[in-house]
Amino acid sequence: MKKLINSPESVLAQTVEGFTLAHSDLVEAHTDPVFISRATPTPSGKVALVSGGGSGHEPLHGGFVGDGMLDAAVPGAMFTSPTPDQIEAAIKHADAGAGVLNIVKNYTGDVMNFEMAVELAEADDINVRSVIVNDDVAVEDSTWTAGRRGVAGTVLVEKIAGAAAVRGDDLDAVTTLAQKVVDNVRSMGVALTACTVPHAGEPSFTLAEDEIEIGIGIHGEPGRERIKLRTADEITELLLGPVVEDLGIGNGEKALLFVNGMGGTPASELYIVYRHARKLLEDQGVEVTRSLVGNYVTSLEMQGASITVLRLDEELTTLWDAPVKTAALNW
Amino acid sequence: MKKLINSPESVLAQTVEGFTLAHSDLVEAHTDPVFISRATPTPSGKVALVSGGGSGHEPLHGGFVGDGMLDAAVPGAMFTSPTPDQIEAAIKHADAGAGVLNIVKNYTGDVMNFEMAVELAEADDINVRSVIVNDDVAVEDSTWTAGRRGVAGTVLVEKIAGAAAVRGDDLDAVTTLAQKVVDNVRSMGVALTACTVPHAGEPSFTLAEDEIEIGIGIHGEPGRERIKLRTADEITELLLGPVVEDLGIGNGEKALLFVNGMGGTPASELYIVYRHARKLLEDQGVEVTRSLVGNYVTSLEMQGASITVLRLDEELTTLWDAPVKTAALNW
Amino acid sequence: MTADVQWSLSWIRDVAARVSERKSEFTTLDREIGDADHGENLNRGFTAVVERIDGLEQPPGTIGDVLKLVATTLMSTVGGASGPLYGTAFLRASKAAAVPELDGQAASALISAALEGVSTRGKAVVGEKTMIDAWAPAAAAAAQSAENGEDAAQVFAAAAQAAAQGAEETIELKATKGRASYLGERSVGHKDPGATTTALILESAARTVQ
Amino acid sequence: MTADVQWSLSWIRDVAARVSERKSEFTTLDREIGDADHGENLNRGFTAVVERIDGLEQPPGTIGDVLKLVATTLMSTVGGASGPLYGTAFLRASKAAAVPELDGQAASALISAALEGVSTRGKAVVGEKTMIDAWAPAAAAAAQSAENGEDAAQVFAAAAQAAAQGAEETIELKATKGRASYLGERSVGHKDPGATTTALILESAARTVQ
Ligand SMILES: Nc1ncnc2c1ncn2[C@@H]1O[C@H](COP(=O)(O)OP(=O)(O)O)[C@@H](O)[C@H]1O
């Protein structure tokens, strides 16, 4: 295992320290318990947005803290949900009187820890809601399992709910809107290589020189199916197909197309995937009116990508376009 | 070799196509010869900025085309300088009557191809200048060799010269300013893994599980020295030491600290490097007043990072802060 | 040793020592069907528990006090799925064991309360390839043993054996809860990490009380 | 075959064929001390050259016309260091060979002009581990051969042999120009890719004219 780290134990604290030093105009670090908040308080009366989850997905979530997006982010240990007390502290800090919406990726651990934090925060008389993001169509039989995972679509939920909060929506309205994004977003990913969790020291799984893993999660979990390497266009078809089908998007509709890198894939490859996904969507009569390409929800140094499609209407488009000022998204 | 590509031959064209489709509000693709320009013409009377070089360093250079930075970018084949006719076409397209400044990384091929392009453009009566960026302190004995290479510092030259052009500086002034940045910026990099050029199909070099390469270039060239893996803090010291010494920056001075990812390194690791580099600089009395952390000048999927320090004064700081609207830098 | 407060401290210290010894085994199990952190998670948690025990100014009055300290520490240091699950298990157990010493009935009640905690929090049932598949047979065996009038040591021994067997049997199961469920059929053939650590916890209880 | 226009087309086609055959060898040399693209670069260039030759409506009048087509095509398709270097080499050579047929003197002049082009463009001198280390001995041997009154075939043969030997001798050199110079001492022990392809170009000239 070769990593630019000092020890597996120090990765989280030192990442948070470096990140908040580099972006001190936007964010602030809190320790004991650890969370990241905006550098300035949540504007009074604005619904606050809190998200969090295991580390190793940077820039998620700390990179999305700032005006127009999250008010606080709670990083857990590597690939491990944060604890209830961390989340509770972030909720308390972020609340500016209008309540707090938690944006939670659908993993057993995340859901349980956020649930416990909400119980604690409610005891402090804070009005808290949660939306569960579950955009990953790679997980089948979802009603019989832990359900679909939350993956790259989380960024779109955070951005759009963040803009709604800035616009002045109340907690109910922001929650409804966040849920609307969840209902209209689907993703699926592929891994060309596994990633190595620092304390594990070994890759999460092993792929032969000519194998790829389709339907990968963002925690180095093996995916749905292991297949032989194909061309970028073929892989794009394998990913986009289930996304489009599950979302039921088609002729005459508008979409945001998001090609997300898993951390170790060159930008050039993401654009090659984007190019074909866009063509496929347009062949089906779907107009791609907004785009996002880059490393936003990563799995450490994994090589691979995911494709996310969000069905857009005028409201979502306006909120997507609204100003945002965070370390990772800025316009 | 596992890559999300369709064929080694199609990488460049499909990357440019995907990139310009995804960012059609900012950029436009030109073919035959290939270059990327702003979506809107260079504002009349503004000095135009053109840069270029081999592909495989994305987002460099196409990601820096837009308001406040480059007016055109010329991508060559993978790790191969573009040809004179490509560059000439970009210069012609970008010129808005106030002349063109080329920002060239110091490699034999880049320098020669830009030289030939300038000869061609001058024959078309365009006023053209070039600055050669040579920030890589890893190359020793520079007077006896091809000289120091141009690496990550190029982004800072492009940003600051771009702001000067927007401010209304004439060609002489923009050139002088770009040269001032070149004179005040130094970099050095490390590779934990090599990268694989698609048409070569094999890694550019091989490193054992416990080896790293110090003083790496951005083309998968082997570096200055191969050493055993060390902690992030130790590696940071090995990189920052020569940078600070060569730049001669010290007590009471201000700096921009830029930690650049080589493409395959997680953001967390870049922030760990940033954290220690910042501490080391501050221990020496250098105040870090501006920062940049991320994948900006990459070597495909290489794992590794480079550290760049730019000595700041008030003018450079103001120009750094000036608005920029490109795919990769936006504020 | 009788199943008293002193024993409960030994028990928890022993769990911490065993988890630290075997953490890479658990992480490997979790790498195969999860996200490669279960060993690290529990080790972080139990290391913190031992630190807190070491820092106690005065000895706890009841076994419940010890288990509550374990519960709150795990909740605030483990995270992931196992943090809330084990946290809730120990919290419920602490309520059931608010006594200075356990007889067979009380030992059985402690294990049943832990099972109930895991079920409430995780909503899994037997056969879903989770730690429930160790807790549930353990609670049943403990109840049977207590009903037979056996003492705490015998109750824990019965529970430990059932948990170990239950953990072993997760190998054949297909996961439908937790992270391993994403693998579907491919989860078959691997032992569930959480069931394995549950077996460790009960084995340690049995061994330390002997 | 005499060294006429027809020959010059055969020569260039042969270079293209050899480059295509051996491109991975050149790329490997360049991977060792450069950036792993020299074979790809030249293959892209000479493939384009052959396409343009195939597309010619009427046969070129002079050898210079052929070499000029090679020069401009390489300049606009190769890039990197070798694009301008070989582009300029063939451009200068084309001016020196504005005739329908070469005698020994003219063959030597062609090679000297190419050398001059590479020197002017790249500013390297002998011993810096570049293609100059093949062109320079080739030009000297060609001049000597022409002076001895030998014909074009003999001049190219002498040049080819000297270039091959010069390329071989780059192995011992430390690079001080081009990308390999970044390696300093570590460049010693590897053959320079550009010198190797220069040797190929001259070897092909000699073989096709025989
Ligand atoms: N819903 C659930 N009910 C009971 N146990 C569960 C449930 N989900 C997961 N588990 C247990 O948690 C274990 C994984 O714990 P851990 O790896 O620490 O957390 P995470 O899955 O968040 O990485 C699994 O092996 C399983 O035994």
Ligand SMILES: Nc1ncnc2c1ncn2[C@@H]1O[C@H](COP(=O)(O)OP(=O)(O)O)[C@@H](O)[C@H]1O
């Ligand atoms: N200044 C120079 N003068 C002469 N030849 C040079 C010079 N610099 C580089 N070369 C030649 O160019 C070759 C490399 O070409 P190529 O790999 O195609 O370009 P690049 O180095 O830009 O990747 C080297 O092997 C060397 O022979």
Ligand SMILES: [Mg+2]
């Ligand atoms: Mg986990």
Ligand SMILES: [Mg+2]
């Ligand atoms: Mg090159």
Ligand SMILES: [Mg+2]
């Ligand atoms: Mg786990």
Ligand SMILES: [Mg+2]
């Ligand atoms: Mg090369």
